[in-house]
Structure formats: structure tokens, C-alpha cells
Amino acid sequence: MRTHADIARACFQAYADGDRAALDAVLAADLHFTSPLDNGVDLNTCLEIGWPKQANIVRFRFVRVVEHGATVLLTDAQTRSDGSVGRSTEVLTIRDGRIHAVEVYFGWLVPIRRRRACISRRDDQTARCRPMLRFPKEKGRANGAPSSALKRSQLQPTRNLSVSSRPLFSRM
Structure with missing residues (x-):
């Protein structure tokens, strides 16, 4: 018998x-998909939006898979x-061998490790080396920094009393 993590x-x-047939075999007809961009969409809408994007994915590497009852927490x-690597964390609810709910949390790119950059001193010719990190270049971003990064000046405190009395931060 397959575990929820296997599913x-x-x-x-x-x-x-x-493999659309294999995907259909694990998704429930009453699937609800939620992400920062989609709020509780059904199976058909989920596949309509997401299936064409699968052509851009070469592979998944699982960073963590935690199974707790009918819930699987998975970071991949x-x-x-194009060689870029992105991470997301998903919370899957599985019943009767099928996925009934998906919550996706995404938005960051994983830096690509480059060769070591060495800084040498002229007087004694010693060198200090450290690994250089860079982000894959995004369209319209010359430095390759993630476009979703917010500057401190773009944040403003707000209050959401229904959740907590502590100040939260949001975009201006």
C-alpha cells in the first residue's frame, strides 16, 4: 500500500x-487548489492554468517531505x-489514495553557485577565496535579483485584529 508521501x-x-494519465490517477475530482495567485480553484481550472507550464520543468528534487495523518508537507x-531553480512548499491533503486539496507557497529562486572569486593582495600575494552566488537573470532585471524582493521603504505597518494584535507588514 502506498503512503500519502508516495502519492x-x-x-x-x-x-x-x-504524464497526464498518471497525474489524473492521483488527483481527486473535487480537488481545491490554492496558491498566492489562485484561491480555491477547482481541478479543471487548476489543470488549465498549470498543465501547460509542466513543459518548463525538467525535474523536482524534494528538500523535505513530512507526512502527518492525511496531510503531506512537501518542499521541492x-x-x-532555462537552468533556473525555484522552490515551493506545498501542503497536500490526501484521502482514499487521491489528492483532494493543495496549498502552494512559492516565490523564491535558489541562487546558483559559481566558481570561487579570489581577492589577492599585492604585497604578499595571498588570496582569500569565497564562493560567489548569483540569481538567474529575469526578464527586465539586469542584476538578476528576484523581482519579488521588497525594499524596507515599500513596507508599511498595518493591523489585522482578527488574526493578531501584533503589527503586520504589507506593501504600500
Whole structure:
């Protein structure tokens, strides 16, 4: 018998392989998909939006997979066809061998490790080396920094008393 974690991994593998039949075998007809961009969309809408994007995914590497009852918490690193690597964390609810709910939290790129950069001193010719990190270049961003990064000046305190009395931060 497959565990819930096995079902979650099978879903990601089917997506990376472009195997729609295998994907349909693990997704429930009453699936609800929620992400920062989509709020509780149904199975058809989820596939309409997400399935064409699978062609850009080369593979998934699982950073963590935690199974707790009917819930699987999964953090993955997706390698894309352009060489960039993104991470997301997903909370999957699984019943009767199928995924019924998906919550996705995403938005960051994983830096690519480059060769070591050495800084040498002329007087004694010693060198200090440290690894250089860079982000994959995004369209319209010359320095390659993630476009979702916010500056401190773009944040303003707000209050949301229904959740907590502590100040939260949001975009201006």
C-alpha cells in the first residue's frame, strides 16, 4: 500500500514527466487548489492554468517531505528548462489514495553557485577565496535579483485584529 508521501511524490513525478494519465490517477475530482495567485480553484481550472507550464520543468528534487495523518508537507526545488531553480512548499491533503486539496507557497529562486572569486593582495600575494552566488537573470532585471524582493521603504505597518494584535507588514 502506498503512503500519502508516495502519492505526493507520484503527483510531482507525473507532472515532471508530462504524464497526464498518471497525474489524473492521483488527483481527486473535487480537488481545491490554492496558491498566492489562485484561491480555491477547482481541478479543471487548476489543470488549465498549470498543465501547460509542466513543459518548463525538467525535474523536482524534494528538500523535505513530512507526512502527518492525511496531510503531506512537501518542499521541492524545481529545475526549469532555462537552468533556473525555484522552490515551493506545498501542503497536500490526501484521502482514499487521491489528492483532494493543495496549498502552494512559492516565490523564491535558489541562487546558483559559481566558481570561487579570489581577492589577492599585492604585497604578499595571498588570496582569500569565497564562493560567489548569483540569481538567474529575469526578464527586465539586469542584476538578476528576484523581482519579488521588497525594499524596507515599500513596507508599511498595518493591523489585522482578527488574526493578531501584533503589527503586520504589507506593501504600500
